[in-house]
Amino acid sequence: MTGELFPRPSRELAPGAVLLPDWLDLTQQRELVAACREWARPPAGLRRVRLPGGAEMSVRQVCLGWHWAVVPRCPTCGVARKAAEGCPRHWFPYAYLRTTADGDGAPVKPFPAPLGVLARRAVAAAYGPRVAQIPGALDYAPDVALVNHYGEGARMGLHQDLEERTDAPVVSLSLGDSCVFRLGNSSTRNRPWTDVELRSGDLLVFGGPARYAYHGVLRTLPGTADPVLGLSGRLNITVRCTGLAD
Numbered sequence: 339m340t341g342e343l344f345p346r347p348s349r350e351l352a353p354g355a356v357l358l359p360d361w362l363d364l365t366q367q368r369e370l371v372a373a374c375r376e377w378a379r380p381p382a383g384l385r386r387v388r389l390p391g392g393a394e395m396s397v398r399q400v401c402l403g404w405h406w407a408v409v410p411r412c413p414t415c416g417v418a419r420k421a422a423e424g425c426p427r428h429w430f431p432y433a434y435l436r437t438t439a440d441g442d443g444a445p446v447k448p449f450p451a452p453l454g455v456l457a458r459r460a461v462a463a464a465y466g467p468r469v470a471q472i473p474g475a476l477d478y479a480p481d482v483a484l485v486n487h488y489g490e491g492a493r494m495g496l497h498q499d500l501e502e503r504t505d506a507p508v509v510s511l512s513l514g515d516s517c518v519f520r521l522g523n524s525s526t527r528n529r530p531w532t533d534v535e536l537r538s539g540d541l542l543v544f545g546g547p548a549r550y551a552y553h554g555v556l557r558t559l560p561g562t563a564d565p566v567l568g569l570s571g572r573l574n575i576t577v578r579c580t581g582l583a584d
């Protein structure tokens with residue numbers, strides 16, 4: 339945001355969860371918004387996700403590299419339960435797939451190499467000299483990105499990012515309208531939590547002890563985006579490592 343009297347300082351919201359405000363300059367933000375526009379196009383473009391309970395998520399999402407989807411049964415073993423003994427790669431009710439099974443069925447778009455480079459820089463910037471102490475941070479090699487668009491009124495309930503098979507950090511980049519983001523703890527949906535405003539260009543990395551912290555978006559703040567971005571609403575890109583080989 340322009341017109342800030344004092345730059346917002348970097349903050350560690352909880353051990354392992356580092357917020358670097360204004361990490362992306364306006365040019366980088368514009369480039370990422372333009373890229374998101376391309377990624378959002380069909381085939382395998384932006385879609386609305388229907389949750390296991392039947393409700394639709396208020397965000398619209400496009401995936402790169404791997405497709406995150408709600409599945410009616412485990413695509414590996416066919417069992418529709420949270421756990422299935424003997425299944426080498428059990429997924430339920432969420433899975434990483436190579437096709438947009440809950441969309442138009444097209445192959446997922448490839449993970450863009452420049453986004454991987456940016457995310458590696460993000461992890462290094464967030465952790466600095468202690469990067470080697472954060473699991474999966476030193477050789478950060480992401481292979482999936484989830485791009486979420488928040489229109490007016492959209493939010494994201496508190497959840498943990500659990501579908502990945504590694505403890506490597508999650509890199510989150512925010513674009514467009516600001517939002518109120520809640521970072522909680524790893525064991526319950528209750529306090530302690532920290533509510534923080536995420537603005538366009540902000541970087542949040544959560545790894546180490548914060549990797550499995552509950553988090554969510556309470557609300558967006560419509561009209562707060564810099565008009566030069568030409569974006570209505572908010573975009574969030576999370577970059578992750580699935581830990582999957584194929």
Ligand SMILES: O=C(O)CCC(=O)C(=O)O
Nearest residue numbers: 484486499510555574576
């Ligand atoms: O929009 C955000 O800031 C968070 C998104 C998120 O938690 C997710 O995609 O899993």
Ligand SMILES: [Fe+2]
Nearest residue numbers: 497498499553
């Ligand atoms: Fe998440």
